[in-house]
Amino acid sequence: MMAPIKPLSRRTRLLLSGLLLGHLLAVVLPPLSFQTRGPLGTSPSIASLFAWFEPYSQCLYIDRGYAFFAPNPGPSHLVQAAITDSYGERLEIMFPDRTVQWPRLSYHRHFMLTEFLEEIYQPPGPPPELNELDPAESQYWLGARARYERIRQSYIEHLRHMYPGRQVEVRRVEHLIPEILEFQQRPIELTDDSLYRPMLDLPVVLEFDAENLPAVEDASANGRVGESAERKFQADMQAFRSVQASDSESVSGEAR
Amino acid sequence: MTLGSKVTQWFGGYVDAWDRFWFQPCLPYTVCILRLVVGIMLLYSHVVLAANLTVFLGETAWISNEAAQQLHDGSFGFSDWGWSYLWMIDSPWLLQLHHGMTILVTASFAVGLLTRLTGPLTWFLQLMYLHRMTGALFGFDQIVTYTAMYLMLAPCGSWLSVDAKLRKYFAARRSESGLLRWLLPDASPSVGANIASRLLQLHLCVIYLFGGLAKARGQSWWDGTAMWLSVGIYEYQSVDMTWLANYPRIFTGMTHFTLFWEVFYCALIWPRKTRPFMLLGAVILHGGIAMFLGMITFGVMMIAANGIFVSPEWIGHFWDQRAFQEAEKSEPAQLGKE
Numbered sequence: 288m289m290a291p292i293k294p295l296s297r298r299t300r301l302l303l304s305g306l307l308l309g310h311l312l313a314v315v316l317p318p319l320s321f322q323t324r325g326p327l328g329t330s331p332s333i334a335s336l337f338a339w340f341e342p343y344s345q346c347l348y349i350d351r352g353y354a355f356f357a358p359n360p361g362p363s364h365l366v367q368a369a370i371t372d373s374y375g376e377r378l379e380i381m382f383p384d385r386t387v388q389w390p391r392l393s394y395h396r397h398f399m400l401t402e403f404l405e406e407i408y409q410p411p412g413p414p415p416e417l418n419e420l421d422p423a424e425s426q427y428w429l430g431a432r433a434r435y436e437r438i439r440q441s442y443i444e445h446l447r448h449m450y451p452g453r454q455v456e457v458r459r460v461e462h463l464i465p466e467i468l469e470f471q472q473r474p475i476e477l478t479d480d481s482l483y484r485p486m487l488d489l490p491v492v493l494e495f496d497a498e499n500l501p502a503v504e505d506a507s508a509n510g511r512v513g514e515s516a517e518r519k520f521q522a523d524m525q526a527f528r529s530v531q532a533s534d535s536e537s538v539s540g541e542a543r
Numbered sequence: 544m545t546l547g548s549k550v551t552q553w554f555g556g557y558v559d560a561w562d563r564f565w566f567q568p569c570l571p572y573t574v575c576i577l578r579l580v581v582g583i584m585l586l587y588s589h590v591v592l593a594a595n596l597t598v599f600l601g602e603t604a605w606i607s608n609e610a611a612q613q614l615h616d617g618s619f620g621f622s623d624w625g626w627s628y629l630w631m632i633d634s635p636w637l638l639q640l641h642h643g644m645t646i647l648v649t650a651s652f653a654v655g656l657l658t659r660l661t662g663p664l665t666w667f668l669q670l671m672y673l674h675r676m677t678g679a680l681f682g683f684d685q686i687v688t689y690t691a692m693y694l695m696l697a698p699c700g701s702w703l704s705v706d707a708k709l710r711k712y713f714a715a716r717r718s719e720s721g722l723l724r725w726l727l728p729d730a731s732p733s734v735g736a737n738i739a740s741r742l743l744q745l746h747l748c749v750i751y752l753f754g755g756l757a758k759a760r761g762q763s764w765w766d767g768t769a770m771w772l773s774v775g776i777y778e779y780q781s782v783d784m785t786w787l788a789n790y791p792r793i794f795t796g797m798t799h800f801t802l803f804w805e806v807f808y809c810a811l812i813w814p815r816k817t818r819p820f821m822l823l824g825a826v827i828l829h830g831g832i833a834m835f836l837g838m839i840t841f842g843v844m845m846i847a848a849n850g851i852f853v854s855p856e857w858i859g860h861f862w863d864q865r866a867f868q869e870a871e872k873s874e875p876a877q878l879g880k881e
Contacts, residue, residue, distance in 0.1 A: 292568050295734060300566055307565060307738070314746055318753035322760075345624035347692065348673050349746075351685055353753045358761030360772035363779075383778060391781070392591045392840055396679040398778050400605050403678035430620030437619070438678070441610040448603040464775035467768055470788050477777035477785065 313340040314349055321352035363398070363462045364405035364486070368446050371454045378450075381460070404442070405459060409435050411490040459486040565741055568732035570855035571698050572862070574739055575655070575730070578662075578699035580847040581690045582653025584840060585669060588687065589646050592672075596642055599676055602633045606678050614677050627674035645672075652691075655704020659726050662695035683841035686848050689746055697739035698728035736855070743851045748809035755805030764802045767795025773836065781837035801828060812852055825849040 295303070316337040323330035329337075337344075344350035370378045383397035409431035418425040439457065446455045463482045465475060475481070544552075592599060602608050612630040615623050632638050645668045652658060652665040669688050673680060700706040710717060710727040717723040763769035771794050774784040787794045804824045811817040826846055833842025 292732060292734075295566055300562060303738070304561065304565070307742070310742070311745060314749050318749065318757075322753060322756060342624040346626070348625065348670060348685070348688060350623075352757065353750045354757035355682060355754055356769065356773055357754065357757035357764075359763040360769055360776060363776050365778070390591055391837055392588065392683075393595055395681060395683075395838065396595075396599065396676075397605075399679050399681050427620060434614070434619040437610050437613060438606060441607045442605055444607065445598075445603060445605045462777060464772050467771050467788060467791075470775075470785070474785070474788070477775065477780065 309340070309343075312336075313344045313347070316340050317344050317350040318352050318354075321354065360464070362464055364402050365460045365462055365483075366401045366404060366442065367458050367460045367485075368442075369456045370446065370450050371456075373452065400442075401459075404435070404438060405486075407431070407435050407438060408459070408486075411488065414491060458488075460484065461486050565738060566734050567737055568734050569737040569740065570732050570859060571701050571730055571736040572855040572858040573851060573853055574694055574697040574699040574736050574855075575702035575704065576858065577690060577847060577850060578655060578658065578694050579653065579703055580844075580850075581687060581694060582649060582655075582665070584683075584687050584844050584847075585665065585691065586646065586649045586653050588683070588840065589642065589649055593639075593642055593646065596638055597635055599679055600629060600632075600642075601635055601638050606676075608633060608675075611675055611677055615674065625674040625677070627671045629671050629675035652700075655700035655702075655706050657726065658698075658700020658704060658706050659728070662691070662699065666691040666695050681838070681841065683838065683844055686750075686841070686844050690743060690844070690848055693739045693743045693746070695739075696742070697736040698730070698733055699736075699739070701728045701730040740851055743848065744812075747848060747851070748812065751805045751808035755802060755808070758802050759806065764798060767791070767798045770794040770798040770801070779836045779838070781839075782835045784835050797831075800824075804828060818852060822849055822852060 316333065320329050320333050320337045323333045328334070341350065366382045368380050368382070370380065372378075382401050383394050385391075385394045388394035388397045409428060411432065413425045413428035417428065443455050443457055446457070447453070461484045463484060465477070465479075465482065597603055598605060600608075604611075606614075608630050611627075613619065615625045629638075629641075632641065648661050648664050648668060652661040666688070669691060673684055673688060676684075701710075706727050707730070710729060713723060713727065717727060758764040758769070761769065763772055771788060774780065774787055774794070804821070808821060808824075812821045826849075829842040829845040829849075831842075832845075833839045836842075
């Protein structure tokens with residue numbers, strides 16, 4: 288025979304209701320705070336409310352944004368490592384690699400690690416002008432850059448442990464998704480070389496880009512968005528090639 | 544009737560509805576099945592981790608102990624309240640010993656052995672791993688941890704478990720000991736089962752609502768190309784679905800279905816008439832993610848979590864008619880029927 292259920296007293300129900308409401312707020316506010324973030328920061332009303340629940344949310348790991356594949360599914364970010372032994376023999380490996388990391392869960396964790404390096408990436412800097420314009424932002428930049436460098440260095444140290452006595456350099460690589468219209472006309476393998484793009488670790492220059500401005504205006508007027516994007520891509524590639532000319536410089540620039 | 548009494552009556556109606564929603568005892572069948580799935584998924588996750596333990600934990604991991612701690616402790620100017628004692632364990636053999644214990648506890652939870660103790664312990668250990676493994680986590684880790692967190696509030700080891708066998712074995716002593724009754728609860732309706740179910744249900748609604756709203760900010764979820772972009776990410780791919788590029792009506796339809804299903808889940812999962820369709824949608828969506836986008840663990844766990852919307856009475860009828868009838872006879876008025 289099962290035990291009879293004692294109904295909860297009013298006081299218990301009241302107490303439990305308070306706790307439940309508090310917990311639900313701690314569940315709702317993190318993604319709300321994430322979505323109400325803009326160029327001016329998080330909406331002050333949400334930020335003030337979330338401040339009360341943030342420690343609890345963070346402790347329980349419920350401080351997530353749930354923005355899966357959002358706002359748009361984008362390219363993936365990989366880590367390429369160059370491992371050189373004392374004879375100068377060079378081994379290049381890319382992470383994640385589903386032929387090496389197995390089962391899929393292990394592969395996916397490696398994939399998340401390479402995406403994490405992209406997520407926390409902060410270019411070298413800050414530009415000297417920023418320190419005068421916004422010292423707090425400049426300080427944030429320094430912290431974010433230090434975090435990126437620390438994690439990148441940790442990846443290098445892990446690989447050095449895996450390959451003792453060898454020199455390790457790493458760089459980030461972006462794996463692009465083929466454009467749908469191009470793919471329909473000329474299907475290519477998703478692993479085609481043209482879809483991999485090394486990501487440069489270059490400082491950001493805070494300068495008014497007069498050359499690009501008309502292109503943006505044109506884009507809104509004539510729908511020629513592709514032109515400015517193409518020019519930017521060509522400029523990136525030119526910058527990349529000039530750094531590549533000194534070969535390992537680009538890689539060691541990341542690895543330092 | 545005066546205005547005051549009308550307001551009191553109106554307010555009283557809300558209080559009653561709130562009480563019914565949260566505090567009406569319900570059968571634990573759904574949470575027991577969910578315990579089995581969550582336990583197995585967590586066990587699998589820990590076993591996979593065991594094969595790569597020092598790759599993800601310890602001083603020589605991808606993210607070393609020191610670096611992992613620095614991500615949380617303010618070393619770079621931003622800190623949070625995430626904390627893990629695993630930041631301090633450098634010794635590989637100690638990590639292995641700890642991990643062995645974690646696997647043992649999680650396996651006990653999965654089979655429903657001393658679930659009142661192994662439930663909270665499983666969740667706590669998992670939480671420690673999460674705060675240590677920052678950077679290597681994804682949706683699977685979130686949903687499996689949240690489900691374990693809510694399950695520990697319910698008598699989720701009272702059915703399909705070793706505890707249920709022990710309850711029968713210690714039946715005589717159990718009737719005299721409050722501690723044994725707490726440790727080995729029977730599969731009767733309880734407020735704990737209801738609260739755990741409601742919390743997980745609402746958490747799922749929040750996940751899908753914000754998942755949908757975040758997608759709604761992206762152009763590709765409106766022009767329909769998001770599904771193409773998803774299958775075009777090689778790193779996610781487990782089955783080559785790029786042939787979809789030749790069928791724009793199909794992949795754009797899949798995109799629109801995903802967006803609208805996620806946004807409206809929080810409303811349409813509650814009415815009984817729309818619930819089966821929303822659950823079917825969950826199976827299709829997450830089944831697709833599991834089979835084609837390489838996230839088998841995430842897909843399976845999301846489908847299982849959606850199972851929290853399946854009524855325990857229905858499971859009772861479907862699975863264990865006799866146990867259900869027994870419970871119905873003993874507590875006819877408190878079965879949590881709405």
